[in-house]
Amino acid sequence: MKALYPYIFLIPVYIILVTGCVEPYAPPVIESDVNYLVVDGFVNSSDGTATVKLSRAIALSATTTPPPETGAAVSVEDDRGNSTSLSGDNAGNYTGAGIPIDITGKYRLKIRTLDGEEYISDYIELKQTPAIDELTWIPTDAGTRIVVTTHDDTGNSRYYQWSYDETWEYTAVYQSGLIFVDDTVDIRPYDEYIYRCWRTTSSQKIIIGSSDRLAEDLISKFPLITIAKGSQKLFIKYSMLLKQRALTREAYDYWEQLQKTTESLGGLFDPQPGKVAGNIHNTADSDEPVLGYFSGGTVVEKRLFIKFMDLPNDLKAYLTVGNCTQDTVLMADLPQYNSSFNELLGTATQGPFTIGFIYTSKSCADCRTQGGSLTKPDFWE
Known part of the structure; x- marks a missing residue:
């Protein structure tokens, strides 16, 4: 943690x-x-x-x-x-x-x-930490709440602490199909696609709970976090690896x-x-x-997956990332094209002729600019 x-x-x-x-x-x-x-x-x-x-x-x-x-x-x-x-x-x-x-x-x-x-x-x-009985989510007005349930029949635990790693899959706003290398435009190789990413972060807050005042050593549906409606974390698929210790x-x-x-x-x-x-x-x-x-x-650990399609309709929402626009660089202006800040999306045509290329900012076409990695986690389902 x-x-x-x-x-x-x-x-x-x-x-x-x-x-x-x-x-x-x-x-x-x-x-x-x-x-x-x-x-x-x-x-x-x-x-x-x-x-x-x-x-x-x-x-x-x-x-x-x-x-x-x-x-x-x-x-x-x-x-x-x-x-x-x-x-x-x-x-x-x-x-x-x-x-x-x-x-x-x-x-x-x-x-x-x-x-x-x-x-x-x-x-x-x-x-000795007891097993996690259930790690699940509950829809609320504020968003998607993730809760945990655990118990100890021996009554020897009573005091609990949780931490977690959360991973989510997301995409850039636009997909870059072209790449600009050595002043030339080429088809972007599949293994260099920068459209889909996975980002992992760890819990930052102290999360503790106690059953000391209860007759049973039971923690039921204890709230861990609430993911706000429209959060990027739930755009496609989200996973939490919860770690529990007594x-x-x-x-x-x-x-x-x-x-x-x-x-x-x-x-x-x-x-x-x-x-x-x-x-x-x-x-x-x-x-x-x-x-x-x-x-x-x-x-002890337990993993949870949440898919966008599993959310109730009132929690399915997308929030765009930044102000993403497209522009065109003409063939004659290609030598001045700045690939340090932009990514090429596709060709711009006029009738049967290619007159240039459509581009957007890196933040809108390269998912890595939002903190993620192109490498799919081994545990991803």
Whole structure:
């Protein structure tokens, strides 16, 4: 899952009392420089892997991307003295595979940064995650809502977290049948068609749910996302790969607190920002804020497909992408044709003669300009 808390840091609780007009107020600390370590770690007992993302926090007012923490020595230890080192990359991702994980054991994370600071997490227990009973969609006035149902007969789960990867198939507005190479126009080869794409993105928000207040350990039709009517995601076919994992009560409390802090701010009566305490600490300085949480257990997955033709009529809608128009370049002007910004669609004729070529902008004829790939996913049905 994507880490959201690189943008969160310790902010003193503040209350604004007003007697007249309410004016926006940004606490000075929002502008302050922060350099706290941010950790997102998980040990997966389903496949014996561990993934850790390290970065540095930035101020809430910053518009840059949180910088990755590279060159660290990262390892996962169990309560029996076994340790596995993780390999890092230039993006601050640290991974390990083939880890002999015992679901009954306890594990912790150790980090030594390049500047010599050492961090360690609390020992965690691994949670066994129940299967996903159903992943389906429900038509609503707002769009297509995707919901999940799960339960645990043993009653040992109670706290759940979900993340997902969503993939959708879409096309450009126009299909380019010609290609301009070396100042000449030719038929576009089939394997170079740029009309149909598939795009994949991952969930960005914290999605958690609990059955703690229910008699049964049951989550029924929990809403994950709602895809708006007319969204490109549902133009042809959409797929979601949902990942579910059970949490400990401590981990759930952390994610719930972080969710409130990151997603509920903005109004005078919203929860005010404060310290989001995780389970990772600086071994030499217990007062140093460290953002993030290390957890572990099994992960279960389920995939859903939605086809455009399966939608009810009131949800079948297309929204055009941008202002797509066509124009013609005459044969005499072809040397000045700019193929860096345009794509050729077909020939322009006058009677039996070809007088030029019809073209449009790349954004209207090359589906890749909308973030997708020409490669069809292996799982696509």
